[in-house]
Amino acid sequence: MINLSELDNNQKTSLANSAFLKSCRGESTDHKPIWLMRQAGRYQKEFQNIRKKVSLLELCKRPDLVSEVTLLPVQQLNVDAAIIFADILLPLDAMGAGLSYVEGKGPVIENAVSSLADMANLKTIEPNDLNYVMDAIKLTRQNLKADIPLIGFAGAPFTLVSYLVEGGSTRDFKKTKLFMYKQSDVFHALMETISEFTWRYLNEQINAGVQAIQLFDSWVGCLSPSDYKQFVLPYSKKIFDNVKKSTTSISHIPAIHFATSSYGLLELMREAGGDVFGVDWRAPIDNAWQKIGHDRAIQGNLDPHVLFADKKMILEKTKEILRATKDKHGHIFNLGHGVLPATSVDNVKYLVEIVHDLGGNK
Ligand code: 1CP
Numbered sequence: 001m002i003n004l005s006e007l008d009n010n011q012k013t014s015l016a017n018s019a020f021l022k023s024c025r026g027e028s029t030d031h032k033p034i035w036l037m038r039q040a041g042r043y044q045k046e047f048q049n050i051r052k053k054v055s056l057l058e059l060c061k062r063p064d065l066v067s068e069v070t071l072l073p074v075q076q077l078n079v080d081a082a083i084i085f086a087d088i089l090l091p092l093d094a095m096g097a098g099l100s101y102v103e104g105k106g107p108v109i110e111n112a113v114s115s116l117a118d119m120a121n122l123k124t125i126e127p128n129d130l131n132y133v134m135d136a137i138k139l140t141r142q143n144l145k146a147d148i149p150l151i152g153f154a155g156a157p158f159t160l161v162s163y164l165v166e167g168g169s170t171r172d173f174k175k176t177k178l179f180m181y182k183q184s185d186v187f188h189a190l191m192e193t194i195s196e197f198t199w200r201y202l203n204e205q206i207n208a209g210v211q212a213i214q215l216f217d218s219w220v221g222c223l224s225p226s227d228y229k230q231f232v233l234p235y236s237k238k239i240f241d242n243v244k245k246s247t248t249s250i251s252h253i254p255a256i257h258f259a260t261s262s263y264g265l266l267e268l269m270r271e272a273g274g275d276v277f278g279v280d281w282r283a284p285i286d287n288a289w290q291k292i293g294h295d296r297a298i299q300g301n302l303d304p305h306v307l308f309a310d311k312k313m314i315l316e317k318t319k320e321i322l323r324a325t326k327d328k329h330g331h332i333f334n335l336g337h338g339v340l341p342a343t344s345v346d347n348v349k350y351l352v353e354i355v356h357d358l359g360g361n362k
Pocket of ligand 1: 036037038039040041042051056083084085086087088089101106107153168169170216218337338
């Protein structure tokens with residue numbers, strides 16, 4: 001097992017000069033970098049074959065399989081970064097919330113939280129309760145091409161609390177919002193506990209060898225700007241502040257701040273922190289970038305459904321994004337949300353190819 005500090009200087013330099021990390025820093029690159037959220041998953045037959053043998057939770061706890069799955073998209077698609085295969089809900093499993101993934105339904109939390117007493121039943125966790133993630137990072141860094149950065153990640157407190165309170169996925173976030181308004185003290189206490197854990201968890205991932213981190217606040221776009229400011233911003237800010245503080249000695253590890261439906265929140269998300277902002281397709285990427293400010297990098301924002309269309313449409317929609325980000329440094333191409341399960345691998349490969357061929361100057 002190696003640690004980042006054990007990477008030799010050549011490798012550190014080639015990683016630092018990768019198109020992905022240069023773009024995170026807003027520097028010019030020889031080609032436009034691209035990686036895809038959920039780039040390892042159900043749409044790949046190799047992944048399906050592994051999932052026939054093990055459950056998602058078992059897979060996440062097997063560093064050998066995690067490493068194999070994480071490398072798949074790098075080998076198959078030629079993307080510019082790998083993201084460690086894990087799930088944002090793993091800390092809830094360690095907390096004893098009774099996490100399972102049910103076929104056709106998604107994540108289910110058996111011990112959902114609706115009171116202070118429910119919260120008190122959750123275990124206090126430490127990053128080393130998820131040591132299997134750190135072991136997987138160390139192994140993957142060893143197996144990954146020397147010039148491909150590895151991204152670590154965590155779920156943001158609001159998004160994790162939404163799963164804890166709803167007991168699974170939701171469309172309207174009704175329970176979460178009522179909990180936030182009616183039991184604000186318990187809500188704040190949960191946000192505090194999760195944010196304290198999260199910055200330490202991300203720092204452990206950095207120590208284990210990732211070159212960038214992404215905070216997924218996937219569902220925070222359901223909130224008004226005022227509620228974001230009051231109930232979320234201080235906690236996300238604490239995470240970015242603390243990750244930053246402890247990484248300056250290693251060399252700067254860029255932090256990506258991602259949410260969907262976030263157009264109305266972008267200025268506040270910037271205030272919370274992050275070097276790169278992940279945006280979805282609900283707003284034109286140049287408008288979103290304008291709101292964030294061009295002194296920060298941007299990531300996105302193709303609608304994942306476009307990958308179900310024919311190549312002509314994929315090309316047209318991709319060119320729109322390339323045109324809107326042309327002549328500026330600091331754009332990392334990505335989807336606006338994860339790759340959908342039935343996506344054609346061929347179309348994903350095509351997307352990576354055209355971004356590499358046309359990105360930057362067309
Ligand atoms: O059976 C399966 O294979 C289940 C599908 C699956 C996968 C492939 C789940 C269940 N999690 C994962 C892995 C995963 N989750 C990754 C892997 C790394 C990569 O990108 O390649 C990542 C980054 C996540 C992050 C994640 N999990 C998010 C944030 C991103 C997003 O989609 O907004 C969220 C919200 C989750 C929760 C979750 N886990 C799994 C599912 C199906 C969901 C979403 C359910 C919902 O809509 O609420």
